[in-house]
Amino acid sequence: MAITKKDEFTSEEIWLSDIAKALSHPARIKILKILNETDSCIVGTIVDKLPLAQATVSQHLKELKRVGLIEGEIDGPKVCYCLNNKTLTRAKSALDKLFSKIGCC
Amino acid sequence: MAITKKDEFTSEEIWLSDIAKALSHPARIKILKILNETDSCIVGTIVDKLPLAQATVSQHLKELKRVGLIEGEIDGPKVCYCLNNKTLTRAKSALDKLFSKIGCC
DNA sequence: TTATTTTATCGTATATTTACGATAAACAAT
């Protein structure tokens, strides 16, 4: 893009759009569903459940971690990922507020 | 990107990630807030409230319309946009489901 | 008709995203 103008908005608008960006790929939605449904937080099992290369999954995990939707914990040579309840709660309430009104057309 | 693999996911995952993509820019979050808070659906007033050129705002409106979050109605030479309640409700419940569990780390 | 207003679209430049193989880094096991 030419010059980004994202910093001309409020920090709340920027934060929520950043959360949405983290959710804007089906692989990342699926990762959250996997972490939601099972305790299999280990990267290897996540990779096995996705039709993507290990390097690509690692990139997607990094993006989810960047906005605080998930957290990683080192366990020997393995890494265990899990949902971050605090961020999920905050995102949910921000989205609820955005989606609260009815249409007008 | 090399080759997109988005079609290897479920249609629900693809749909929700597409909604998230539409929300992944602060200008589009702000447009939804404007439509949520006022009846000023006319494009001109939306442009006036954003720090972006008219062509850019039109692109953002197109993206929101693409996923059905808003609808446009022609009113003479003007166009009136509004929220689409049906899509908002569906998106809200899908996100609620995704955000229902607590973390594990 | 001729202008004016309003919005969408085209063309374009630059930035970011997505994907993967290759490699590095960190630990475990032999």
Place this chain on the structure above:
DNA sequence: ATTGTTTATCGTAAATATACGATAAAATAA
């Protein structure tokens, strides 16, 4: 020490997103 396992990072190619000026299109107003 060497080997194997696991995950992150680097480098890179191609696609997509963002921004704007210029222009088209469509209705109103003069």
